[in-house]
Amino acid sequence: MNSRGFRQQAGFACETCRKRKARCNRVRPQCGLCAEIGVACVVIDQRPQRGPKKGQLDEMRVRIAELEWQLGKQLGNQDPSAMSKSPPNPEHQRSGNTTGSTTPSIIPVPLEDHAHTSHPLNVPTLQTITPARSRASSIIFPTTSNHAATTASATVTTTMPTFLGAEHDTSLPALMDWQDIEMDSGMLADMGNMLQFDLEAGSPVRFLGGFKVTNLVLADLDQLYFDRLHDVLPMIHRRRYFSWADQEKPSPARTCLRSAMHTVAAAMSAQYHSLGDALYQETCQLLESQCMRTLSGCGSSDMSLFASTNNNPGPRPSIAGDKIPIELIQSWLLLAYYDVVRSGEHQAMVTAGRAFRLVQLARLYDVDESSGVEDMPSNPAGSDGDHSDQNIPYIIAEEKRRTFWLAFSFDRFLCSRNEWPLTLQEEAVRTRLPASEASFQNNQPTRVCFLSEAIAMSTSPQCYSSTMIPLSPFAECIVLAALHGRCMTHRRMSMLNTGTDEAQEFWTRHDQLTLAVEKRAQILAQSPSLKLVNRDPMVLFTYMLAQKSVIYLSGTLEMAFLQRQQQQVGDRQLFASSYKWRAERAAVEIVGLADLARSLGCFSMHPFIVDPLACAANFFIRSAQSTNARGPGSARSNSSSSSSINSRNSSNSSMSNNDGEVEKLLCLLRHLGHLNVLAQDYLCTVEAEYSTWCAGR
Known part of the structure; x- marks a missing residue:
């Protein structure tokens, strides 16, 4: 009985742990939490008695x-x-x-x-x-x-x-x-x-856009961000953020990040929806001034930094990148997200361009160039379960990885609809894929492969999907975003090169991309995370993105058939029906996922989920148009009248089924259009094409 340990450790907890109601490991002169957030560890041994004084x-x-x-x-x-x-x-x-x-x-x-x-x-x-x-x-x-x-x-x-x-x-x-x-x-x-006054002494109360902003409102916006947005924007370490979020005067970069988080949280809230525009203007002003000060101090005038790097062999790191806080890049990405749902993709492209340039200046594309997570300790926790400061480098490095990959995916998704050229190229990336969310939030260093390794396994015929290790939902989304970017490049190259030599390269690329996309889709179907498809918006969007890539490749093949000559196509026409069947199955799968999406609610969905929905709806409309154009006369002349009647009935049944599928997708787009401007743009385009088809049949 005497060997039984005490739950309460000896000594007093520091003031920082008491304020945050955190478990203090009572290490002196600085406990684990204070070392993690970089503040002074203050311990008060003599405390006054509680309660009111006499009288x-x-x-x-x-x-x-x-x-x-x-x-x-x-x-x-x-x-x-x-x-x-x-x-x-x-x-x-x-x-x-x-x-x-x-x-x-x-x-x-x-x-x-x-x-x-x-x-x-x-x-x-x-x-x-x-x-x-x-x-x-x-x-x-x-x-x-x-x-x-x-x-x-x-x-x-x-x-x-x-x-x-x-x-x-x-x-x-x-x-x-x-x-x-x-x-x-x-x-x-x-x-x-x-x-209605704030109970915290000295707490600031201000009016912004006709809205009373108190500490309680800001705390509610913080909670809204992690409840509704962190799943689709998983780049911020929650515990590290809350360690400095309530400070009176955080660093200017952290002030920008906190304001940007409140901005996007207000956009995804019915209560604070009117506060979003005012917060957006305030955040833009903070970012403009802070970026100007940051970049103005990163020029060639800093000779001390040049002198410190001239003695080192090899490529010299970017001086500007060493001084760019990661919070500035995260803030611009959050504002680009806000522009997608509130302003449109054109304004979002302008805002995201600021983040992409900062990503390049900060060299986030080669975070793991020389050293990676294999140098980190395998046991991230101390003997008493409290995390020490040795895991701070891993948290910072993982935040850099996630910030870069979020910008990388954002670049692909923004350019998908209008076929814009990409900004962040895949060939220069030397950053590992992000670890799982549990490893990231619990400070557990985990080694993950590079993007090139994941795609190489997907395109290899000798590597089967059953033997491949599934990645986290965010990492799977990144791999599929990279494959979708390759599909976009594949389509552009097919439109430019129509010679005989280029035709063989086209078919080779097309077969490799089809194999890679199908393997990733099979891995997702076998992954345990698929059970969370109706609860995790990242899993839902990732699975939809895989199906959308299949439809996209089928459309590229149809365009190639129309553009190339008969001798260049050859016997590939025999495979056209199989590719179209795969695309039709993928479109039906998207409709089924759209039914599951309603359980998530419009506030938590991925902002670019409207792209696969519109892609599937357009596929059903084009398929019905082509079926209606062929009509029952497409049957052979020597066929009997009964086969013509069966063909006509099959055509009518196909059109009626397409009507139901398109209506389901349009209904979800209308539902998302209340919060997402991009959904409204897609809805107008799909409804116009759908109305034209309904009027002409």
Whole structure:
């Protein structure tokens, strides 16, 4: 029994851990949490006793009674017997106190005669009638001036109801009985504003865009971000963010990141939706000024940094990249996300371009060029389970990886619809794929392969999907985004090169991409994360992206058949029906996933999920148009009449099925259009094409 350890460790927890309600490992001179967030570790051994001091409650009751008597005398609405009474004697009130405590004397407050006025009670009036600057009185009537220590001249601009008859009854229930007060709507509104103050001392309250922004609102926006947006923007370490989020003066880059997180959280909230534009403007101003200061100090004038790198052999690292905070890049990416859902893809492309250039300057594409996660310790936790500061480099490196890959994927998704050229090229990437979310948040260093290795395994015929190790949902999304970028490049090259030699290269690329996409889709289907498809928006979007790539490759093949000559196509036409069948199966799979997407809600969905939905809808419309154009006459001339009737019935059944699938996809696009401007753009395009097809059949 004596060998049983104690749950409570010896000693006192530091002030930082007590404030954050975190478990302190009591390491001296600096505990693990303080070392992680980089603050001084302060330990207070002697603490005062809790609770009010002796006489504070009695003093507060006496002061309330004094104020009520003064108000009643000023307003003159009491009966003559009550008016003839003298004010309550503070010494008499304290004579019944058996505690024997001494309290400061109470100084009466002279009030001017304004009995003829009648105005609602407001906050400045209450803040000017405090008799003295004591702890008890400041609890009820907080003041902002420190010079009114003895007397205060106040102007009472209100008509108080007759509830002051029991001035000698100084108990709190008697003094706070409001049930018989007659109040109009104006007085209720003023009292509501009076009582809605932040309980934290010195907390800032500001108005932004007509919205009252308090610490409670900012905390709610933080929670909204991690509840609704972190799954699709998984680049911020939650514990590390909250370690500095409530600091009064964080670094300028962290201030920009916090403001950007609040901006996108407001965009995904019905309560704070109107606050988003004001936060967006404020964040843009912060980022513009901070980027100007950061980049202006990263020029060639810093000769000390040049001197420190001239002695080192090999390529010299970018001086500007060493000084660019990762929070600035994350902030621009979050604003680009906001532009996608609120402004459109053109403005999002401009904003994302700022992030892409900073990614290149910071050299986030070669985070693992020389050293990677294999140099990190395998056991991330200490003996008592608390994380020490040895894992800070891993957290920072993993945040850099996730920030780069989010920008990499964002580049592919933004350029998909309009076939824009890509900014972040795949050939220069020397950054490992991100680890799982659990490893990232729990500070558990994990080694993951490079993107080139994952794609090489996908394109190799000797490597089967059953033997490949599944990646995390975010890493799978990155691999599929890279494959989709290759599909876009493949289509552009097929439109430019139509010679005989280039035709063979086209078919080789097409077969490799088809094999890679199908393997990744099979890995997703066998992955345990597929069970979370109706709860995790990243898993849902990743699986949709795989199906969309299959449809995209089928469309590229159809365009190649139309452009190339018969001798260049050869016997490849025999495989056209199989590719189209794969695309049709992928489109049906997207419709099934769209039904599951409703359980997530429109606030949590990936912003680019509308792209696979619109792609599947366009495929059904084109397929129905081609079937309707061929008609029953497409049958051979020597076929019987019964086969023609069966062909006509099959055509009508196919068109009716396509109608139902398209309507399901359009319904989800309309649902997403309330929050996503990109969904509105896709909806207009698909509905116009759908209406044209319905009118012409």
